Amino acid sequence: MKPFVIGVGVTKFGELWDISPRNLVKEAVTQALADSGITISEIDAVFVGNMLSGVLGNQENLGALYNDELGLKGVPAFKIEGACASGGLAFHNALNSILANKYKTCLVIGVEKMTDHKPEEITNALMAAAHEEERTAGLTFPGLYAILARAYCKKYKITEKDLASVSVESHYHAALNPKAQFPFKVTLKQVMESNYIADPLKLLECSPISDGAAALIVAGFDGKKMKRGVEVIASEVATDSLGLSGRNDLTTLKSTVLAAKKAYEQAKIVPSDVDVAEVHDCFSIAQVLALEDLGFFKKGTSLKEVIKGKIRLGSGAPVVNPSGGLKACGHPIGASGVKQIVEITIQLRGEAGKRQVEGAKIGLTHNVGGSGAIAIVNLLKI
């Protein structure tokens, strides 16, 4: 039994005040079903990735809710939560149920509706992903990642300007993605001149608050694969301490390193085999750590390579975050991990249009929860 992604869908990401979470879900699922060519009656189980619906929307039991809305009454449904990795973890549990031969065809949904709420409500809700000692100290996620950025910049003698260069790449790609929240380029000067959010991280180095949904149809096949199916050749999860105080090295995310190591072993490939990757860049420093922890570049060297164009469409090896990433495509928490798989699937099928990575055969997705408390790495192959 091998699992394949056989259909994908994603909504526009952004400030979507005129559309409800359930309608975002319907839009993404309708696309995914049409893309797969299957009918909704062929869905055996539903896995929803979401973090904030309870706290911000007073709505839990999302599995049953969306089943009801989608015409899937009766079908088993599960909500999986692991902070910003919720979408990736929902996908992982769907895969396991397929490999178990329990469900043949699964619908994976990632969704979040954030922008209807006051900034302080959103900040408080997001801090539920962190350790209470961090919350009670007044830290926020920009603050936590700023601590990582300072440790990294100090150890490897990185300037703020070098760090800021990552955002230029994300926006370069987002300008080619009509679904992106910020589909436009920014210059290094613009990033550098944007306000500090948590020194050294500036506004244009932080992913935004976003609404959006993404959906996947995942199915297991014994023999020949379905038309345009993209095979999932590895899906590996690892955890680390919830709070930064439990780690002895702030210049790496151990959860990423461990999940990536297991995934490459499982797929019997090496990092240089990856043609295209969607990595978890909630902040510029998060992308830098990912590029190195995933083995694409040596520790301390990735920004030099980024500045040389080594993750950009046309010259990247691998091309990283062609969707624009969390930074420029947007970061509706539960949707992000699912959207990454949507993007990689489209890329491997050669259907990404202006942002197509030529000849991409192997893709990677990397989704992180909290400040590195949990990470999932998926490898996909055409």
Added chain:
Amino acid sequence: MKPFVIGVGVTKFGELWDISPRNLVKEAVTQALADSGITISEIDAVFVGNMLSGVLGNQENLGALYNDELGLKGVPAFKIEGACASGGLAFHNALNSILANKYKTCLVIGVEKMTDHKPEEITNALMAAAHEEERTAGLTFPGLYAILARAYCKKYKITEKDLASVSVESHYHAALNPKAQFPFKVTLKQVMESNYIADPLKLLECSPISDGAAALIVAGFDGKKMKRGVEVIASEVATDSLGLSGRNDLTTLKSTVLAAKKAYEQAKIVPSDVDVAEVHDCFSIAQVLALEDLGFFKKGTSLKEVIKGKIRLGSGAPVVNPSGGLKACGHPIGASGVKQIVEITIQLRGEAGKRQVEGAKIGLTHNVGGSGAIAIVNLLKI
């Protein structure tokens, strides 16, 4: 590959103001590990069932949090939510990962901490499990189940006194369970004289607000099973409309009927083969519906049988809710579905002491989310 429950643990259920959620979890997990005879280093993945930690405790990312607390840093971890069925659904996903040969040995945790909060906060938080049209109409869960009770009593000409008799049975069993929140008997007169919460449901027909945790070690074996291992012979999930307005029969929970049908087919048994069951009795009417929807008694007849002692220790066939059930053992939301499996495991091993169901070979657990939006039925065998 066959999955077995090889270790169980459960804390006292009740108003546990002097113990934190993480310490409840540690207590249950320590018991489960000792019971299984394995060490914590043998755990491959963790599945946490919880509903309210985000809304009531501002803490999500519980998988990583508890891993950190338990000394399981690195190990994959997932939080599964499906309202009051969260614990059962966490178990189901652990089973699938074992059947997939992805993880060999899983730790399943169910936990909830409710009593530290104001009643109106708890009521609001719980209503996240319902449909928004029910919340905005001012309905609460006692109200929703009272609607079901009225429909059932009208259709089958059941008196309030008959309905109230279920609670007497639950408390009869709870008096034999030192972990129960209410380990004492009540008389039918006491139930009838307790205040109405939502007519016709009275205080002593409603499960309480509770704190508590439960834990299971679940492992897959190809050949001979581990010492004292209890085999999981079926685990089936089904959904229904989230709100009552989407159903055409309020005297049955279709999700239970569907999950039970699939589970019996999977295990190749019939309801009369079940020796002992833990069913989801958040209200007296919930237990009545369960007894019939699970096939133990014909529709409309279960209360007559209950009054004859047909679910009681010594004379029951099957014995139902020897733990005292949600009503009298307590209902810490995410913990309930896991505690049911703990109780059935202990019963099948013949280690339930004063509340032992003699010669029990096959056990059933039944866990419901919302007012029947989702249900899971597990079958276990010694």
